[in-house]
Amino acid sequence: MLSYVARRCLYMIPTLFGISVVAFAIIQLPPGDYLTTLVSRLENQGESVDRAQLESLRERYGLGDPLASQYVTWMSSILFHGDFGQSFEYSRPVADLVADRLPLTVVLAVTTLLTTWLLAFPIGLYSAVRQYSPGDYLATIVGFLGLAIPNFMIALLLMYLGQTVFGMSVGGLFSPEFEDAAWNLGKVIDLLGHLWVPVLVLATAGTAGLIRVLRANLLDELHRPYVVAARARGMPERKLLVRYPLRAALNPFVSTVGYVLPALVSGEVVVAQVLSLPTTGPLLLNALRSQDMYLASSVILIVSVLTVIGTLLSDVLLAWLDPRVRLDQG
Amino acid sequence: MPPDLTTAPAAPRPAAPDHAPLLEIEGLKTHVDTPEGIVRAVDGAGFSVPRGKIVCLVGESGCGKSMTARSVLGLVEPPSRIVEGAIRWHRDGGESVDLAALDPRGEAMRAVRGREIAMVFQEPMAALSALHTIGDQVIEAIRLHLPLSREEAEERAVRLLTRVGIPRAAERLRSYSFQLSGGMCQRVMIAIALACDPALLIADEPTTALDVTTQARILDLLGDLQADTGMSVLFITHDLGVVAEIADEVVVMYLGTVVEHGPVDDIFHHPQHPYTRALLGSVPRLGTGPRQRLDTIRGTVPHPSERPEGCPFHPRCDVAVAGVCDRGEGPVEVALGASRGVRCVHAGAEGSAS
Numbered sequence: 001m002l003s004y005v006a007r008r009c010l011y012m013i014p015t016l017f018g019i020s021v022v023a024f025a026i027i028q029l030p031p032g033d034y035l036t037t038l039v040s041r042l043e044n045q046g047e048s049v050d051r052a053q054l055e056s057l058r059e060r061y062g063l064g065d066p067l068a069s070q071y072v073t074w075m076s077s078i079l080f081h082g083d084f085g086q087s088f089e090y091s092r093p094v095a096d097l098v099a100d101r102l103p104l105t106v107v108l109a110v111t112t113l114l115t116t117w118l119l120a121f122p123i124g125l126y127s128a129v130r131q132y133s134p135g136d137y138l139a140t141i142v143g144f145l146g147l148a149i150p151n152f153m154i155a156l157l158l159m160y161l162g163q164t165v166f167g168m169s170v171g172g173l174f175s176p177e178f179e180d181a182a183w184n185l186g187k188v189i190d191l192l193g194h195l196w197v198p199v200l201v202l203a204t205a206g207t208a209g210l211i212r213v214l215r216a217n218l219l220d221e222l223h224r225p226y227v228v229a230a231r232a233r234g235m236p237e238r239k240l241l242v243r244y245p246l247r248a249a250l251n252p253f254v255s256t257v258g259y260v261l262p263a264l265v266s267g268e269v270v271v272a273q274v275l276s277l278p279t280t281g282p283l284l285l286n287a288l289r290s291q292d293m294y295l296a297s298s299v300i301l302i303v304s305v306l307t308v309i310g311t312l313l314s315d316v317l318l319a320w321l322d323p324r325v326r327l328d329q330g
Numbered sequence: 331m332p333p334d335l336t337t338a339p340a341a342p343r344p345a346a347p348d349h350a351p352l353l354e355i356e357g358l359k360t361h362v363d364t365p366e367g368i369v370r371a372v373d374g375a376g377f378s379v380p381r382g383k384i385v386c387l388v389g390e391s392g393c394g395k396s397m398t399a400r401s402v403l404g405l406v407e408p409p410s411r412i413v414e415g416a417i418r419w420h421r422d423g424g425e426s427v428d429l430a431a432l433d434p435r436g437e438a439m440r441a442v443r444g445r446e447i448a449m450v451f452q453e454p455m456a457a458l459s460a461l462h463t464i465g466d467q468v469i470e471a472i473r474l475h476l477p478l479s480r481e482e483a484e485e486r487a488v489r490l491l492t493r494v495g496i497p498r499a500a501e502r503l504r505s506y507s508f509q510l511s512g513g514m515c516q517r518v519m520i521a522i523a524l525a526c527d528p529a530l531l532i533a534d535e536p537t538t539a540l541d542v543t544t545q546a547r548i549l550d551l552l553g554d555l556q557a558d559t560g561m562s563v564l565f566i567t568h569d570l571g572v573v574a575e576i577a578d579e580v581v582v583m584y585l586g587t588v589v590e591h592g593p594v595d596d597i598f599h600h601p602q603h604p605y606t607r608a609l610l611g612s613v614p615r616l617g618t619g620p621r622q623r624l625d626t627i628r629g630t631v632p633h634p635s636e637r638p639e640g641c642p643f644h645p646r647c648d649v650a651v652a653g654v655c656d657r658g659e660g661p662v663e664v665a666l667g668a669s670r671g672v673r674c675v676h677a678g679a680e681g682s683a684s
Contacts, residue, residue: 225456232403233471234444237435247461323506324460
């Protein structure tokens with residue numbers, strides 16, 4: 001098991017390197033370099049450019065150097081100083097901007113994941129064990145509706161209902177009075193009060209998909225010879241179900257861990273925009289639209305790293321669950 | 331190990347005399363509902379398994395032999411169901427129960443499964459869960475029916491695995507099925523089946539998925555175990571070589587019915603039913619000369635949903651009598667001695683059909 005985890009960690013290194021190269025390439029994509037963009041932007045706004053400041057920036061990012069050494073400068077300032085560069089759009093260090101939004105993104109992602117599991121697990125189980133029962137048909141219909149309706153539609157609908165029926169503001173993650181407040185119990189409660197809307201919206205599609213996956217997997221497993229063999233041993237049905245087929249059908253659940261973050265960041269930008277969530281999704285979208293290269297590449301870099309870590313976690317969990325993964329060293 | 335069932339009990343039991351069979355199947359019908367209609371997989375099969383004997387149930391694929399075996403333990407799942415018939419299980423104490431009438435999910439059936447009747451399956455690898463260790467599964471089988479602690483059950487598991495010929499059994503408890511060969515997996519399945527000293531072991535083609543040398547070893551093992559424990563074995567196979575090796579009695583099935591049954595020597599040397607004769611004629615023999623063609627049975631097995639009227643074998647039978655064999659319910663069983671029976675209009679007229 002330990003050697004498996006160690007091997008998986010080793011595999012991460014080339015992946016992470018590849019990701020950083022792609023992120024760096026994004027910085028290099030716009031014509032000119034960071035400074036030409038900065039200068040033209042400042043001039044557009046009618047501001048004068050301070051030569052000395054330009055020089056110091058050129059020094060900081062090593063802009064005159066060859067690409068390889070620029071890459072090294074950029075990476076080492078991230079790795080050793082936590083310096084991700086400067087955002088034009090916000091005129092603030094990228095690290096600060098991301099630090100504002102990343103924790104909430106992770107909270108949202110984890111809550112969504114847990115909600116997805118909590119909903120999909122019992123429904124999928126019921127659907128498979130009572131195949132073609134009215135309950136199964138209901139779950140199937142709701143599931144396909146959940147898959148078919150775009151999330152932003154659900155978001156808009158919930159906002160509308162929240163506003164007209166319940167008279168509450170459903171956008172964002174905080175009420176206005178807590179927006180800039182320091183963290184305290186009230187703010188946490190306020191966050192929880194707002195969190196359920198995006199979580200519900202984001203969880204619908206995932207839940208619907210996972211119900212179908214669990215149902216199909218379980219239906220496959222339910223009639224496998226090892227289930228019949230365990231039944232022939234005289235095992236009670238309920239115990240049998242939990243111990244054998246359900247255990248085997250758990251794998252897709254675990255595998256989803258690694259995909260939640262990228263889905264939340266890239267796939268759910270629209271929802272985040274509609275609900276004006278303070279997550280990294282809209283930040284990335286704006287950065288890409290305004291060619292805010294350091295911000296865009298940093299967000300991509302961080303989210304990719306989180307994804308790789310999430311995949312590692314799900315792999316380790318899978319190995320713990322399934323001896324075939326753990327022991328098949330080939 | 332369990333009490334030796336082959337020796338006569340000390341006191342005679344009037345309700346279950348020694349010669350009474352352990353299992354009696356009568357007029358069993360197990361049907362499968364398909365979109366094309368009802369498939370009569372088992373269609374009025376009947377035979378019995380005596381105490382302490384190995385009975386081989388033979389027939390081509392699709393003749394309903396596996397379905398019959400599964401019906402005994404209530405393991406037929408929708409869309410299949412037992413429609414009719416009785417499966418009488420005669421316990422040692424003289425008590426009898428009709429397994430066909432039990433709720434397949436009920437407590438009474440559970441008490442029989444694994445405890446009184448155990449089953450070994452065709453594909454040993456698939457019949458073991460790859461997510462659980464061998465030990466988990468053997469110990470589970472023991473503790474489902476016997477009031478043993480985890481440690482006691484583990485000791486018993488080691489003894490069982492050793493008995494079925496698994497080397498370093500204590501270490502193997504922590505192995506997974508995918509780390510063992512098919513033959514080893516089948517030995518584990520046999521150990522699981524023997525976990526609670528069953529009175530009857532149903533072996534559903536236990537050697538079909540194994541290579542030939544492994545097959546022979548598993549057959550030897552089953553024969554030894556039967557001799558040691560005195561349990562009865564219902565052995566399902568399509569391989570007449572296997573039958574010749576281990577059977578005490580043979581039951582021949584065709585299209586869901588039993589066409590002939592009797593002691594193994596009688597069946598092999600004096601087959602009465604044309605189907606049994608044809609089946610035996612299709613076995614390759616040493617010493618028949620290089621140019622000798624194998625006999626085949628004319629035609630093919632009809633699809634179970636197109637079961638012919640009358641005797642199910644008449645369209646392929648060389649001695650079928652028009653107007654007799656092709657109508658009605660088919661011939662009734664003619665008893666030829668205490669444990670011999672055949673369902674053919676020619677029955678009893680020795681040699682008339684050859």
